[in-house]
Amino acid sequence: MDLTLTSDQEQLLAAIVDCLEGELPLARLHQPEAQRETAEVARIRTMAELGWTRVSLPTDFGGAGLGLAEEALLFREFGRRLAPASILAIVLGGRIAALGGATGLAEDILSGRRIVAFATPEASVMIGETASGPVRLFSTGPADLALLVTPGAAALLDMSGAPSNPRPCLDRTLMMRSADLASSQVLVRTDGPQVWSQALLLLAATLTGQAEASRDMITEYAKIRRTFGRAIGSYQAVRHPIADMAIRCEQSKCLVLYAALSLDENRPDAGTQAAAARAIAQVAATRNDDANIQLHGGIGVTDDLDAHLYMKRAIVYANWLGGAQQQLKALLDAALGDI
């Protein structure tokens, strides 16, 4: 029993952080929209070349064979740098395809050649031999594939025959469309709660990274911005909310790691831990993104500052994998057993 990172994990994390600084600068998200989309799609290919789409995929399927703990560390850094939003659907969709024996499809996805959209139901949806129901699709650039994850099953869908309507999205860094699954084709389906739990975990890790990025942004600003002749970080009205941000990050980080290990070790409470991690991380991201904007003052509401990008992405993610109410209700009924 040990919740500290091993030296291998420390090294991996340092390598990821170092690499991401060059690959995913936040300045990229302030480019004009037309150029940005092409560049983001290209970045997904680079991320795939670096092996980041196959971290926890077993070696037999061409993956690195590491654990979800390592993958969660990676996604936390993705969250800090607002990585292209399709990365979650690509990692999980590629894995479903690989484990389901669709080798060619898996390779197309995991190499970043085919983009996968994340499908979020707008009303009740059905997955069987075929799928049906209205969804919103979130992707980095155009995507002809979609991943739909429910608590009991997950499916990779071919959306090329399904008409979709682009919709302007609050978060300008991704593409949002509405579609109906009735004209889609189920390519691979997997039953059971595993993919749902993995998705909750990686989303929680992403949100934790966002919460940390917001904390760091305002911490640095509070050291240099002065009012009434003093750095604003010396005022309790500013430093105490930042301390609260740090607490939320710590809480979220610890639970994400705990949940990742629970899943890696197939513990009976793993699904509950993952759901709890998502609930905690969602609050951490939402509250921290708010505090970051607020404590910046006027500059906080400008388009130039990165602060609003985190806030908008967090609201998008709040709608993934069930809304807050649905999430929390499920958590209430989950048995803890003898942890």
Added chain:
Amino acid sequence: MDLAYSPEQLEFRERARAWLSKNVPTEPRPAGDHGGAAYDREWQRRLYDGGWAGLNWPKEYGGAGLSGIQSLIWFEECEKADAPQYGLMTIALTHAGPTVIARGSEDHKKFHLPRILKGESIWCQGFSEPGAGSDLANVQVRGVVDGDHLVITGQKTWTSGAQHADFQELLIRTDQDSQRHAGLTWIICDMRLPGIDVRPIKTMMGEAEVNATFYDDVRIPLANVLGEIGQGWSVAMSTLAFERGTTFLRDQISLSAKVERAIELARRTRTPDGRLAIEESSIALKLAQLKAEGLAHRAMALANVSNVDRSGMPGPEGSMVKLLTGATHKAINETVAEILGLDFLDYDENRPSNPWAYDYMWGWVLSIAGGTSEIQHEIIADRVLNLPRAR
């Protein structure tokens, strides 16, 4: 990084569980003044005889020398077995003893440590004063050297358990021209010395466990000073990190169980309109969020003890844990007040009359005693975030 317990840890858990199942007293802690003290001493004696006294004290001083993870396992088993808390032994075990170990002379160690471990001496804390609470460095109680004694005059406050205590950790100003942290001295005060007057203060819970303590020319031998005269601040701070390590571990891991009890309560309590409280979505959502927070607490506790085991020293993250423990404790009991409605009001100034209401008020003890939540915010801002200081 893994969640699996080693064979040694599993064996340790079995041993703890087996011992607790045979030794946890079946009778509840008596409410009356002296009954409670006797109960706490007796439980400590039993822990000592079983080899469970001074959990994380080094073995060379008679402690059990447990690692952080072992302490966590022990407290988890204590929770499951509903074992007694340390009660009046808390200051001796988690503060005074460790301070004596860190800064006491050989004579201090030889005399005091075995007495604490065996439950023979109850200690209280004499740090806070009416003008020195959060601002502890403002201590004003005077100590004047007279021959081989220090003569003490002044008033301490919030001296919990002073009416039962044998000894007190007393922080005083021995250099009258000094300011702030300089000129303070840490001395062991025998609570039976003439000139000490303990006056109980009734709290909102209806008890009078905390006191104001007055000193009128109390003569304490200089041999009772820990460290040197004038080093009191550094002696007082030497156990602060220790305190943040595992002192609140049991409170922390018990939060998850508290949430489960609150959920249980909501499943069987009816609201005035006849529905079960759990069917009220406002209550259900709060409980679900609290359940997630309870699990986060447990994960943080594990991370904290893992770090302590790895580095040998708790970091300032302990302040985050303390702050959060108080806040979550309050949130749980606020939700319980909503669940119980009018029945929450049935309280007769003692814990057994309504443990939920008592627990609700205990929330302010958690968020004020041992450094208020506001002070913990300052510590986090200073030492975790390195934000600029105004002080």
